Amino acid sequence: MMLNQDQQRDLQSRLARLRKSLHRIPELAYEELRTSDVICEQLQALNIPFIRGLGRTGVVGFITKGQRGPCIALRADMDALPITEHNTFEHVSQHVGCMHACGHDGHMAMLLGGAELISRHVDFNGTVCLIFQPAEEGHAGAKAMLDDGLLERFAIQAIAGLHNWPLLPANSFATRPGAMMASSNKFEIRLEGRGGHAAQPHTATNPIIAAAQLCLGLQTLVGVEINASESAVLTVTELQAGNGFNVIPEHVSIRGTVRAFDSLTVDRLAEAIQRLSEGVSLAFGCRARVEFQRSYPALINNPFMVDLALEAARQVFAPQHINAMAETSMAAEDFAFFGERIPSVFAFLGSARQANEPPLHSDHYDFNDAILYAGAAWFASFARTCFAAMGSAKDLGGHGNVSGQ
Structure with missing residues (x-):
């Protein structure tokens, strides 16, 4: 679209080298200091100004061209996961117990590639913010950047994000209007009984028995409480109790997650x-204390922004590789916090090389470098498409996200 084939291959090769260098130095949430250094070095080489420190370790580059105009944003996440990598290639993680197992290394490389294309090949009046966001993996880095004044410093009117997706063929594109990814919520239940000797259970109140019944009951709640036409997941993921074969413990801890697209569904669960x-614990003579934490809201795509994302996709991907009604996911994304404040769109970029591709968060996962140019080109095409649409309309009034969340 903007480059000939030789230029495309050259950019993809450079982005692959950058991506692998980022893969070697994974950093956990709010620890992305060396990662931020690399990003800033790349922006500086492109003569793109930037600021550091929003959301503690976040970086925002900004490209301003032409006359005064709208401000839009493109986002990539930066953090890695606390996973020990079991790959053997040359660019394997150099930080034991930490790994880019979700492709954030590729997301950063694609956005930097998009920055190069935008700065050199896209004409517009306005500003493109390049948001390199920390702490997506469960630590709400998007919210941290917003709380730190992102929108006060930049009057962002639209934002787009992209995530590689091993469930889709490489170099395919998928998005959808409305709910696309679920909210993420945590619960912890502490059951308190009365400890004692395992040989004398009649002298104790065993919370493990109550916990066993409660775990089974919890797994039935979605079917009992939620309309079959709605979508929700409740999964028990952790059970902690006792430390001896002959000791009845005093307490048991049960943890799990609730996922849904609608806040009322979450409230009901x-x-x-x-x-x-409370009922099960009472029946077994125990006491229950429940903590329920709403972590990430559901990711709701703005329909108008989806139209722009698809128009941009048609400039990059073959028509048969574009899906305008992507399958929803019960995974969560803190990009949703941006969507609560700004008209937004999030999309999946297919990355599967083969049918049995290692999934996201696998200790054998590695980003598919073959999709790097497509991602960079889409970011640039979206910027151009968005400015054209905003230039022909006074604003995005009436197109704000309406999610009922």
Whole structure:
């Protein structure tokens, strides 16, 4: 679209080298100091000004051209996961117990590639913000950047994000209007009984028995409480109790997650967890204490922004590789915090090389470098498409996200 084939291959090769260098130095949430250094070095080489420190370790580059105009944003996440990598290639993680197992190394490289294309090949009046966001993996880095004044410093009117997706063929594109990814919520239930000797259970109140019944009951709540036409997931993921074969413990801890697209569904399940926990614990002579934490909201795509994303995709991807009604996911994304404040769109970029591709968060996962140019080109095409649309309309009024969240 903007480069000939030789130029495309050259950019992809350079982005692959950059991506592998980022893969070697993974850093956890709010520890992305060396990662930020690399990003700033790349922006500086492109003569793109930037600021550091929003959301503690975040970086925002900004490209301003032409006359005064709108401000849009493109986002990539930076953090890695606390996973020990079991790959053997040359660019394997150099930080034991830390790994780019979700492709954030590729996301950063694609956005830097998009920055190069935008700065050199896209004409517009306005500003493009390049948001390199920390702490996506469960630590709400998007919210941290917003709380730190991102929108006060930059009057962003639209934002787009992209995530590699091993469930889709490489170099395919998918998005959808409305709910695309679920909210993420955590619960912890502490059951307190009375400890004692395992040989004398009649002298104790064993919370493990109550916990066993409660775990089974929790796994039925979605079917009992939620309309079958709605979508929700409740999964028990952790059970901690006792430390001896002959000791009845005093307490048990049960943890898990609730995922849904609608906040009322989450409210109903939270109430049901409380009610069931109290009832089961009472039946077995225990006491229950429930903590329910709403972590990430559901990711809701703005329909107008989806139209722009698809128009940009048609400039990069073959028509048969574009899906305008992507399958929703019960995974969560803190890009949703941006969507609560700014008209937004999030999309999946297919990355599967083969049918049995290692999934995201696998200790054998590695980003597919073959999709780097497509991602960079889409970011640039989206910027151009968005400015054209905003230039022909006075604003995005009426197109703000309406999610009911």
